[in-house]
Amino acid sequence: MVADFVSADHGWLRSPNGRESARVLFRAGKNREGYFDNQNIRDQAAKAMEILQKHYPDEDHVFIFDNATTHLKRPEGALSALKMMKGPSANFTVEVNDLDNNGKLQYAPNGKTLKKKISIRNGRLPNGEEQAFYYSNDPTHPHAGQLKGMAVILEERGFAEAQKWKAQCSKKFLDCQVSKTHCCCCRTLFNQPDFVGVESILETEVKEKGYKVLFLPKFHCELNFIEQCWGAAKWAYCLKPASSSEADLERNVASCLDEVSLISMHR
Numbered sequence: 001m002v003a004d005f006v007s008a009d010h011g012w013l014r015s016p017n018g019r020e021s022a023r024v025l026f027r028a029g030k031n032r033e034g035y036f037d038n039q040n041i042r043d044q045a046a047k048a049m050e051i052l053q054k055h056y057p058d059e060d061h062v063f064i065f066d067n068a069t070t071h072l073k074r075p076e077g078a079l080s081a082l083k084m085m086k087g088p089s090a091n092f093t094v095e096v097n098d099l100d101n102n103g104k105l106q107y108a109p110n111g112k113t114l115k116k117k118i119s120i121r122n123g124r125l126p127n128g129e130e131q132a133f134y135y136s137n138d139p140t141h142p143h144a145g146q147l148k149g150m151a152v153i154l155e156e157r158g159f160a161e162a163q164k165w166k167a168q169c170s171k172k173f174l175d176c177q178v179s180k181t182h183c184c185c186c187r188t189l190f191n192q193p194d195f196v197g198v199e200s201i202l203e204t205e206v207k208e209k210g211y212k213v214l215f216l217p218k219f220h221c222e223l224n225f226i227e228q229c230w231g232a233a234k235w236a237y238c239l240k241p242a243s244s245s246e247a248d249l250e251r252n253v254a255s256c257l258d259e260v261s262l263i264s265m266h267r
Contacts (some may be wrong), residue, residue: 001026002035002253005048006226012260013048015055022048023257025250030111037147038073039103042202049209054154067218072200077121079198081189084120085149086167088135092147093117120147124194126157150185225265232260 004023005013014021024044027033045063052061065071074080076096085092098106098114106114124133133153138147153251156163159182169176182188203213216223222263236256243249 002257003036003041003044003046004226004257006229006265008225010056011260011265012257013051015051019187020051020055022051023254025253034105036070037105038070038201039105041070041219042205045202045206049206049211052211053209060082060212062212062214064214064216064224065202066216066221066224071202071215073202074198075119075121075201075204079121079123079195081150081186081195084186085147086151086185087149088143088152089147089149090145092120094120123153123192131156150189154185154188157192162188190253191236226265229257229260229265233257238261 002023002025004021009014012021012023013250014023016235022044024036024040024083026036026040028035033247037170048063052059077094080094083092095115095117098116108114118185122134123135125131131153135141135143135146135148143230147154148166150161151165162185165182166184176183182191203215206213223225233253236259237252240252240256243252
């Protein structure tokens with residue numbers, strides 16, 4: 001598998017002398033290098049930004065990604081109304097991947113990704129103040145330490161009628177009234193600014209380095225001109241002699257990518 005960054009001005013991202021590159025050749029598979037996950041993508045983006053800062057600091061750069069789920073992963077415990085109860089709950093948590101000390105996924109003996117449960121993060125009230133989603137651990141409180149539930153969370157945000165609403169319209173919003181943004185608790189919370197505005201980890205890390213980030217619309221890969229670069233490289237690869245040698249395959253892949261000229265990228 002190959003992952004790379006490409007620019008219509010410079011072609012494949014690399015240093016002027018060609019010695020530094022953001023390209024990743026990845027041997028995907030359970031018994032090989034695993035799978036190209038969000039951490040791999042962030043590591044690659046970090047390498048790309050390092051090259052840009054070092055060799056192209058006087059240009060404005062914008063990172064453009066498609067809407068792949070691996071690009072859009074949110075921080076652990078990020079705000080989400082999905083599966084949240086309407087009333088208090090002592091068992092509400094968010095399931096996330098279990099990572100080791102190096103940030104790598106951990107797997108069970110059967111190969112499945114290990115999961116763990118954590119509390120959801122606090123939100124923001126309309127006035128900007130932090131809003132706790134769990135009651136305090138005061139032992140005198142009837143729901144000490146429990147999730148407040150969507151109705152109370154919405155009441156604290158000024159939705160006085162929230163207790164009268166359904167928890168969620170059936171079929172995951174498909175039955176919600178189109179003209180309303182608060183026909184049920186879940187839809188209302190889903191549309192709150194702090195829920196809508198949660199950035200992906202990748203977006204946050206790229207912005208922290210001073211770069212802009214754009215995500216292409218879902219299901220519109222034709223808007224990403226790197227797809228044309230992949231297509232040209234695949235055509236060149238088909239003309240290479242067949243081989244079962246992994247070294248030959250890797251060499252051919254790299255060679256075919258380098259054969260994609262800047263002129264053809266402009267087209």
